[in-house]
Amino acid sequence: MLVLLSMFIVGQWGDFGGNAEWTLPDSTDILIEDTLGAFVSFGCDYNYTTGDMYVICLVDSGYYFGSEQGRVVFQSTNHGLTWENIDATQYNSSAEFKNIGLVATRGDSFYTVGHMYYTGADRLYIRKNWWDGSDWQHTLLSTFSTSNEFHSPVLVRDDFDPNYLYLGYIIHCASPDDDSIRLVRSTDGGNTWPDTVYRSYIDQYDDCDLTISDSTVYFTYLYSWPDYRRARTRTYRNRGMSSLSSVNIKTTSDTLYWDIRNVNIGATTTVPDNGQLVYTYFIQEDSVAGGFNLLYKYSTDGGANWTSTIDTMLQGLTASYPCDIRGYQAAPNEYINIVYMNAPLGGMVGQNVWKWSSESDPTNWHTADTVSPWLLFGMYSELIYSPGAAASGSGVIYNDVNGNLWFDAPWIISGIPEIEGNEEFTISSNIVHSSDQIRLSHAGVDIYDLTGRKIQTVNKRIWDLKNASGEKVGSGIYFIVSKKTGDRKKVIVVK
Numbered sequence: 001m002l003v004l005l006s007m008f009i010v011g012q013w014g015d016f017g018g019n020a021e022w023t024l025p026d027s028t029d030i031l032i033e034d035t036l037g038a039f040v041s042f043g044c045d046y047n048y049t050t051g052d053m054y055v056i057c058l059v060d061s062g063y064y065f066g067s068e069q070g071r072v073v074f075q076s077t078n079h080g081l082t083w084e085n086i087d088a089t090q091y092n093s094s095a096e097f098k099n100i101g102l103v104a105t106r107g108d109s110f111y112t113v114g115h116m117y118y119t120g121a122d123r124l125y126i127r128k129n130w131w132d133g134s135d136w137q138h139t140l141l142s143t144f145s146t147s148n149e150f151h152s153p154v155l156v157r158d159d160f161d162p163n164y165l166y167l168g169y170i171i172h173c174a175s176p177d178d179d180s181i182r183l184v185r186s187t188d189g190g191n192t193w194p195d196t197v198y199r200s201y202i203d204q205y206d207d208c209d210l211t212i213s214d215s216t217v218y219f220t221y222l223y224s225w226p227d228y229r230r231a232r233t234r235t236y237r238n239r240g241m242s243s244l245s246s247v248n249i250k251t252t253s254d255t256l257y258w259d260i261r262n263v264n265i266g267a268t269t270t271v272p273d274n275g276q277l278v279y280t281y282f283i284q285e286d287s288v289a290g291g292f293n294l295l296y297k298y299s300t301d302g303g304a305n306w307t308s309t310i311d312t313m314l315q316g317l318t319a320s321y322p323c324d325i326r327g328y329q330a331a332p333n334e335y336i337n338i339v340y341m342n343a344p345l346g347g348m349v350g351q352n353v354w355k356w357s358s359e360s361d362p363t364n365w366h367t368a369d370t371v372s373p374w375l376l377f378g379m380y381s382e383l384i385y386s387p388g389a390a391a392s393g394s395g396v397i398y399n400d401v402n403g404n405l406w407f408d409a410p411w412i413i414s415g416i417p418e419i420e421g422n423e424e425f426t427i428s429s430n431i432v433h434s435s436d437q438i439r440l441s442h443a444g445v446d447i448y449d450l451t452g453r454k455i456q457t458v459n460k461r462i463w464d465l466k467n468a469s470g471e472k473v474g475s476g477i478y479f480i481v482s483k484k485t486g487d488r489k490k491v492i493v494v495k
Contacts, residue, residue: 032405043101058100077443113155168210213267235303266325276302425487
């Protein structure tokens with residue numbers, strides 16, 4: 001096995017839009033955190049306004065929480081080059097968490113969506129977290145029947161109106177013909193969820209995914225009757241207020257009952273409600289050649305019309321691993337990105353592989369780039385965007401069997417272009433009490449005392465008046481120097 005692995009370590013890695021390359025696997029990937037323990041799930045997203053990146057992990061053992069479950073949140077303010085643990089919360093051992101996701105919003109808060117089984121009830125909840133440490137939790141639905149459970153929750157937000165959030169999910173029921181799928185909307189930043197955009201009951205719902213591009217909402221899902229299995233996509237304009245189309249993406253007969261799985265959707269953005277490039281894809285078992293194929297359909301007019309044929313992106317995958325596909329809400333906006341797991345050694349050892357296409361030719365997927373090193377029992381990965389980083393700005397978060405969390409992106413070795421080169425550096429106050437904190441206009445600063453000795457480096461936009469040892473600084477004069485602009489600000493700390 002070791003000999004075989006050594007043969008595969010040296011792989012191919014291509015260009016990124018002609019101006020960047022992915023790092024050589026296993027050489028410069030960024031370790032976000034190790035010893036997290038056994039993953040249940042994780043999610044990642046970015047703040048459209050600031051470009052900050054966030055990852056939330058749900059773990060059930062390890063360094064942070066012993067044998068109990070908990071969540072850990074990491075933040076990067078420099079395109080993923082360094083990561084900081086900003087929140088770690090332990091949950092009661094009687095709560096069994098099944099999955100978790102994250103949406104970063106504009107402003108000073110972010111949201112998480114979670115699914116847990118707790119004291120005889122299956123619960124789906126939204127939690128809003130504020131950077132000052134306060135939070136609230138809202139349980140959307142709960143059932144006290146052990147035979148029913150939630151499945152595949154996905155949360156998205158509108159980058160151009162932060163008050164709008166959308167949640168899609170499935171309720172599995174023990175009774176036949178009684179599974180339910182829901183698409184709900186909040187118009188007040190997640191405080192209440194009064195609007196049901198779509199609801200339906202059928203024999204069995206299996207998977208769903210959700211994305212938004214400008215003010216158009218795309219919802220795709222997979223469901224089964226006794227004699228067929230169908231993937232379907234719905235499009236809603238005007239932030240979910242009006243239904244545009246409902247299209248069957250793929251239907252199979254009972255002879256191939258279980259051959260469709262892992263349905264996902266992603267969309268680019270151009271102008272509101274006009275011209276978005278939308279992809280929906282699924283994995284299908286190849287009964288002739290063997291293995292699994294990644295198939296897709298697309299629309300070039302924002303979901304109003306879809307291609308009549310199904311195109312093949314990838315052939316011969318060894319297993320039906322989950323994939324992730326994303327379109328992004330910032331320029332350049334014509335790219336669609338996908339990451340998937342390739343495991344040619346019998347499914348035991350795999351790599352995360354990334355591809356992209358563009359509006360100019362939706363079917364021309366560029367040569368696959370290897371993202372991660374070869375991992376024993378390779379695990380799930382997700383795409384994450386960093387505005388202004390490089391090309392289409394896509395990076396990948398992935399985890400390994402040892403409980404380590406990693407980040408890789410093409411700009412790690414090619415350099416990060418500055419998008420705020422002449423930005424003036426400002427701070428919230430020049431005179432503060434030792435119990436206060438100072439807000440910074442951008443992250444990445446060094447703190448010096450009056451003698452010129454560097455006492456701290458801050459990679460977020462708040463200095464809590466602590467030195468590198470974690471101790472509060474004493475009263476006196478300090479200087480905050482921006483690494484980005486070179487500007488220096490004097491601060492007087494008083495008791």
